[in-house]
Amino acid sequence: MSQPPLLHARGLIKSYRKNRLEVPVLRGVDLEVPEGQITAMVGRSGSGKSTLMHLLATLDHPDQGEVYYQGQRIDDASRRYRDTFRNREIGIIFQFYHLLPELTALENILAPAMIGRSAWSYLRTRKQTRARALELLERVGLGHRGDHKPTEMSGGEMQRAAIARALMSEPSVLLADEPTGNLDAETGNEILTLLRGLNASDGLTIVMVTHDDAIARGADHTVRLENGRIADAKLAAVA
Numbered sequence: 001m002s003q004p005p006l007l008h009a010r011g012l013i014k015s016y017r018k019n020r021l022e023v024p025v026l027r028g029v030d031l032e033v034p035e036g037q038i039t040a041m042v043g044r045s046g047s048g049k050s051t052l053m054h055l056l057a058t059l060d061h062p063d064q065g066e067v068y069y070q071g072q073r074i075d076d077a078s079r080r081y082r083d084t085f086r087n088r089e090i091g092i093i094f095q096f097y098h099l100l101p102e103l104t105a106l107e108n109i110l111a112p113a114m115i116g117r118s119a120w121s122y123l124r125t126r127k128q129t130r131a132r133a134l135e136l137l138e139r140v141g142l143g144h145r146g147d148h149k150p151t152e153m154s155g156g157e158m159q160r161a162a163i164a165r166a167l168m169s170e171p172s173v174l175l176a177d178e179p180t181g182n183l184d185a186e187t188g189n190e191i192l193t194l195l196r197g198l199n200a201s202d203g204l205t206i207v208m209v210t211h212d213d214a215i216a217r218g219a220d221h222t223v224r225l226e227n228g229r230i231a232d233a234k235l236a237a238v239a
Protein backbone atom coordinates (compact mmCIF):
# COMPACT_ATOMS: atom_id res chain seq x y z
CA MET A 1 0.00 0.00 0.00
CA SER A 2 1.40 3.44 -0.87
CA GLN A 3 2.21 5.88 1.90
CA PRO A 4 -0.39 8.62 2.52
CA PRO A 5 0.80 12.19 1.86
CA LEU A 6 2.16 13.94 4.94
CA LEU A 7 -0.58 16.56 4.74
CA HIS A 8 -3.73 16.15 2.71
CA ALA A 9 -6.49 18.72 2.27
CA ARG A 10 -9.79 17.61 0.79
CA GLY A 11 -12.59 19.85 -0.45
CA LEU A 12 -11.57 22.85 1.66
CA ILE A 13 -14.08 25.68 1.59
CA LYS A 14 -13.44 28.89 3.51
CA SER A 15 -15.17 32.27 3.46
CA TYR A 16 -14.68 35.36 5.57
CA ARG A 17 -17.50 37.62 6.66
CA LYS A 18 -16.88 41.31 6.23
CA ASN A 19 -19.54 43.99 6.80
CA ARG A 20 -22.12 41.21 6.73
CA LEU A 21 -20.92 40.20 3.27
CA GLU A 22 -19.51 36.77 2.73
CA VAL A 23 -16.18 36.75 0.91
CA PRO A 24 -15.46 33.28 -0.50
CA VAL A 25 -11.74 32.56 -0.52
CA LEU A 26 -11.29 28.79 -0.88
CA ARG A 27 -13.94 27.07 -3.00
CA GLY A 28 -12.94 23.43 -2.80
CA VAL A 29 -9.21 22.96 -2.41
CA ASP A 30 -7.71 19.51 -2.77
CA LEU A 31 -4.03 19.34 -1.98
CA GLU A 32 -1.53 16.65 -1.19
CA VAL A 33 1.78 17.59 0.42
CA PRO A 34 4.29 14.82 -0.30
CA GLU A 35 6.60 13.88 2.53
CA GLY A 36 10.23 14.97 2.19
CA GLN A 37 9.59 17.40 -0.67
CA ILE A 38 9.45 21.15 -1.10
CA THR A 39 6.07 22.34 -2.32
CA ALA A 40 5.77 25.93 -3.54
CA MET A 41 2.36 27.54 -3.38
CA VAL A 42 1.85 30.41 -5.80
CA GLY A 43 -1.09 32.56 -6.85
CA ARG A 44 -2.16 36.18 -7.10
CA SER A 45 -2.37 38.38 -4.06
CA GLY A 46 -5.62 37.61 -2.27
CA SER A 47 -5.98 34.16 -3.85
CA GLY A 48 -6.01 32.55 -0.40
CA LYS A 49 -2.49 31.19 0.01
CA SER A 50 -2.11 32.33 3.62
CA THR A 51 -5.64 31.17 4.38
CA LEU A 52 -4.80 27.69 3.09
CA MET A 53 -1.54 27.69 5.04
CA HIS A 54 -3.46 28.51 8.24
CA LEU A 55 -5.87 25.65 7.61
CA LEU A 56 -3.00 23.21 7.01
CA ALA A 57 -1.45 24.37 10.28
CA THR A 58 -4.81 23.90 12.07
CA LEU A 59 -4.62 27.53 13.14
CA ASP A 60 -8.09 28.06 11.65
CA HIS A 61 -11.08 25.87 10.74
CA PRO A 62 -12.42 25.29 7.24
CA ASP A 63 -16.14 25.92 6.71
CA GLN A 64 -16.21 22.59 4.92
CA GLY A 65 -13.66 19.98 3.98
CA GLU A 66 -11.00 18.07 5.83
CA VAL A 67 -7.31 18.18 6.66
CA TYR A 68 -5.37 14.98 7.28
CA TYR A 69 -1.91 14.48 8.73
CA GLN A 70 -0.34 11.11 7.89
CA GLY A 71 -3.79 9.88 6.97
CA GLN A 72 -5.36 10.97 10.24
CA ARG A 73 -7.98 13.70 10.28
CA ILE A 74 -6.85 16.72 12.30
CA ASP A 75 -9.11 19.66 11.44
CA ASP A 76 -11.93 18.43 13.67
CA ALA A 77 -9.72 17.49 16.62
CA SER A 78 -10.04 19.31 19.95
CA ARG A 79 -8.18 22.56 20.43
CA ARG A 80 -5.85 20.87 22.90
CA TYR A 81 -5.01 18.09 20.46
CA ARG A 82 -4.42 20.57 17.64
CA ASP A 83 -2.16 22.70 19.85
CA THR A 84 -0.08 19.65 20.75
CA PHE A 85 -0.03 18.47 17.13
CA ARG A 86 1.13 21.90 15.91
CA ASN A 87 3.69 22.14 18.64
CA ARG A 88 5.19 18.76 17.73
CA GLU A 89 4.86 18.51 13.99
CA ILE A 90 4.64 21.98 12.47
CA GLY A 91 7.19 24.76 12.24
CA ILE A 92 6.05 28.09 10.81
CA ILE A 93 7.96 31.07 9.45
CA PHE A 94 6.62 34.35 8.09
CA GLN A 95 7.62 37.15 5.74
CA PHE A 96 8.31 39.54 8.61
CA TYR A 97 10.05 36.98 10.86
CA HIS A 98 7.95 37.72 13.99
CA LEU A 99 10.94 37.60 16.32
CA LEU A 100 10.53 39.03 19.80
CA PRO A 101 12.45 42.33 19.68
CA GLU A 102 13.66 42.33 23.26
CA LEU A 103 15.26 38.88 23.00
CA THR A 104 18.58 37.90 21.39
CA ALA A 105 18.71 35.47 18.46
CA LEU A 106 19.53 32.61 20.81
CA GLU A 107 16.75 33.55 23.24
CA ASN A 108 14.28 33.79 20.36
CA ILE A 109 15.21 30.29 19.24
CA LEU A 110 14.82 29.00 22.79
CA ALA A 111 11.57 30.90 23.46
CA PRO A 112 8.98 28.39 22.17
CA ALA A 113 10.63 25.54 24.08
CA MET A 114 10.88 27.57 27.30
CA ILE A 115 7.63 29.54 27.32
CA GLY A 116 5.18 26.96 26.07
CA ARG A 117 6.92 24.10 27.82
CA SER A 118 6.54 22.26 24.56
CA ALA A 119 6.19 18.52 24.24
CA TRP A 120 9.73 18.48 22.90
CA SER A 121 11.30 20.39 25.80
CA TYR A 122 9.21 18.50 28.34
CA LEU A 123 11.26 15.40 27.53
CA ARG A 124 14.61 17.18 27.71
CA THR A 125 16.78 18.92 30.25
CA ARG A 126 17.47 22.64 30.02
CA LYS A 127 21.02 21.78 29.04
CA GLN A 128 19.86 19.60 26.13
CA THR A 129 17.41 22.27 25.04
CA ARG A 130 20.11 24.93 25.06
CA ALA A 131 22.50 22.62 23.20
CA ARG A 132 19.91 22.13 20.44
CA ALA A 133 19.35 25.89 20.14
CA LEU A 134 23.10 26.47 19.84
CA GLU A 135 23.39 23.69 17.25
CA LEU A 136 20.55 25.23 15.24
CA LEU A 137 22.14 28.65 15.47
CA GLU A 138 25.25 27.20 13.82
CA ARG A 139 23.19 25.23 11.36
CA VAL A 140 21.49 28.34 9.98
CA GLY A 141 24.80 30.20 9.82
CA LEU A 142 24.23 32.47 12.82
CA GLY A 143 26.84 31.11 15.19
CA HIS A 144 28.35 34.59 15.43
CA ARG A 145 25.01 36.36 16.02
CA GLY A 146 23.62 34.49 19.02
CA ASP A 147 23.66 37.51 21.32
CA HIS A 148 22.34 39.97 18.73
CA LYS A 149 18.83 41.37 19.06
CA PRO A 150 16.63 41.61 15.94
CA THR A 151 17.41 45.35 15.52
CA GLU A 152 21.07 44.36 15.28
CA MET A 153 20.49 41.80 12.51
CA SER A 154 19.85 42.01 8.76
CA GLY A 155 16.61 40.72 7.23
CA GLY A 156 18.34 37.55 6.06
CA GLU A 157 19.78 36.96 9.53
CA MET A 158 16.38 37.50 11.14
CA GLN A 159 14.84 34.94 8.78
CA ARG A 160 17.63 32.49 9.63
CA ALA A 161 16.87 32.96 13.33
CA ALA A 162 13.15 32.44 12.63
CA ILE A 163 13.94 29.22 10.75
CA ALA A 164 16.03 27.96 13.67
CA ARG A 165 13.21 28.82 16.09
CA ALA A 166 10.69 26.97 13.91
CA LEU A 167 12.91 23.87 13.90
CA MET A 168 13.50 23.80 17.65
CA SER A 169 10.94 21.06 18.33
CA GLU A 170 12.09 18.93 15.37
CA PRO A 171 8.88 19.35 13.35
CA SER A 172 8.23 17.12 10.34
CA VAL A 173 6.94 19.99 8.21
CA LEU A 174 7.91 23.62 7.84
CA LEU A 175 5.22 26.01 6.60
CA ALA A 176 6.81 29.15 5.18
CA ASP A 177 4.59 32.11 4.32
CA GLU A 178 6.58 34.20 1.84
CA PRO A 179 9.89 33.54 3.59
CA THR A 180 11.83 35.62 1.06
CA GLY A 181 9.15 38.27 0.47
CA ASN A 182 10.98 40.97 2.40
CA LEU A 183 14.47 40.16 1.16
CA ASP A 184 16.50 41.14 -1.89
CA ALA A 185 16.93 38.48 -4.57
CA GLU A 186 20.38 37.37 -3.46
CA THR A 187 19.45 37.06 0.22
CA GLY A 188 16.21 35.32 -0.79
CA ASN A 189 18.25 32.77 -2.71
CA GLU A 190 20.48 32.20 0.30
CA ILE A 191 17.40 31.48 2.41
CA LEU A 192 16.12 29.09 -0.27
CA THR A 193 19.51 27.35 -0.31
CA LEU A 194 19.30 26.96 3.47
CA LEU A 195 15.77 25.51 3.23
CA ARG A 196 16.82 23.14 0.46
CA GLY A 197 19.77 22.02 2.55
CA LEU A 198 17.45 21.24 5.48
CA ASN A 199 15.17 19.35 3.13
CA ALA A 200 18.02 17.38 1.61
CA SER A 201 19.85 16.50 4.82
CA ASP A 202 16.95 16.03 7.25
CA GLY A 203 14.12 15.16 4.87
CA LEU A 204 12.23 18.17 6.19
CA THR A 205 8.95 18.61 4.29
CA ILE A 206 8.46 22.25 3.31
CA VAL A 207 5.40 24.12 2.05
CA MET A 208 6.36 27.57 0.89
CA VAL A 209 4.11 30.41 -0.23
CA THR A 210 5.91 32.65 -2.68
CA HIS A 211 5.32 35.39 -5.23
CA ASP A 212 8.73 34.85 -6.70
CA ASP A 213 8.88 32.56 -9.75
CA ALA A 214 12.62 31.98 -9.29
CA ILE A 215 12.01 30.77 -5.73
CA ALA A 216 9.09 28.60 -6.89
CA ARG A 217 11.35 27.00 -9.51
CA GLY A 218 13.63 25.89 -6.68
CA ALA A 219 10.84 23.69 -5.28
CA ASP A 220 10.15 20.07 -6.22
CA HIS A 221 6.49 20.69 -6.75
CA THR A 222 4.44 23.80 -7.49
CA VAL A 223 0.73 24.36 -6.86
CA ARG A 224 -1.16 27.42 -8.03
CA LEU A 225 -4.20 28.80 -6.27
CA GLU A 226 -6.66 30.38 -8.66
CA ASN A 227 -10.31 31.25 -8.14
CA GLY A 228 -10.32 29.46 -4.82
CA ARG A 229 -9.03 26.17 -6.23
CA ILE A 230 -5.74 24.51 -7.09
CA ALA A 231 -5.30 25.35 -10.75
CA ASP A 232 -2.43 23.10 -11.59
CA ALA A 233 0.21 21.03 -9.95
CA LYS A 234 3.46 20.20 -11.60
CA LEU A 235 6.80 18.80 -10.71
CA ALA A 236 9.45 21.41 -11.24
CA ALA A 237 12.96 20.42 -12.15
CA VAL A 238 15.24 21.31 -9.28
CA ALA A 239 17.85 23.68 -10.64
Ligand SMILES: Nc1ncnc2c1ncn2[C@@H]1O[C@H](COP(=O)(O)OP(=O)(O)OP(=O)(O)O)[C@@H](O)[C@H]1O
Nearest residue numbers: 016017018025043044045046047048049050051052
Ligand atom coordinates in the same frame (compact mmCIF):
# COMPACT_ATOMS: atom_id res chain seq x y z
N1 LIG B 1 -9.54 37.54 8.85
C1 LIG B 1 -10.04 37.94 7.67
N2 LIG B 1 -11.23 38.58 7.61
C2 LIG B 1 -11.74 38.96 6.43
N3 LIG B 1 -11.16 38.73 5.24
C3 LIG B 1 -9.97 38.12 5.24
C4 LIG B 1 -9.34 37.69 6.45
N4 LIG B 1 -8.17 37.09 6.13
C5 LIG B 1 -8.07 37.14 4.78
N5 LIG B 1 -9.14 37.76 4.25
C6 LIG B 1 -9.39 37.97 2.82
O1 LIG B 1 -9.27 36.70 2.19
C7 LIG B 1 -8.64 36.83 0.92
C8 LIG B 1 -7.44 35.89 0.87
O2 LIG B 1 -6.45 36.34 1.78
P1 LIG B 1 -5.05 35.59 1.94
O3 LIG B 1 -4.24 36.40 2.88
O4 LIG B 1 -5.28 34.16 2.25
O5 LIG B 1 -4.48 35.72 0.45
P2 LIG B 1 -2.98 35.54 -0.08
O6 LIG B 1 -3.09 34.79 -1.36
O7 LIG B 1 -2.13 34.96 0.99
O8 LIG B 1 -2.59 37.05 -0.37
P3 LIG B 1 -1.13 37.75 -0.39
O9 LIG B 1 -0.37 37.08 -1.49
O10 LIG B 1 -1.43 39.18 -0.71
O11 LIG B 1 -0.52 37.58 0.96
C9 LIG B 1 -8.28 38.30 0.76
O12 LIG B 1 -9.27 38.90 -0.05
C10 LIG B 1 -8.32 38.84 2.17
O13 LIG B 1 -8.72 40.20 2.17
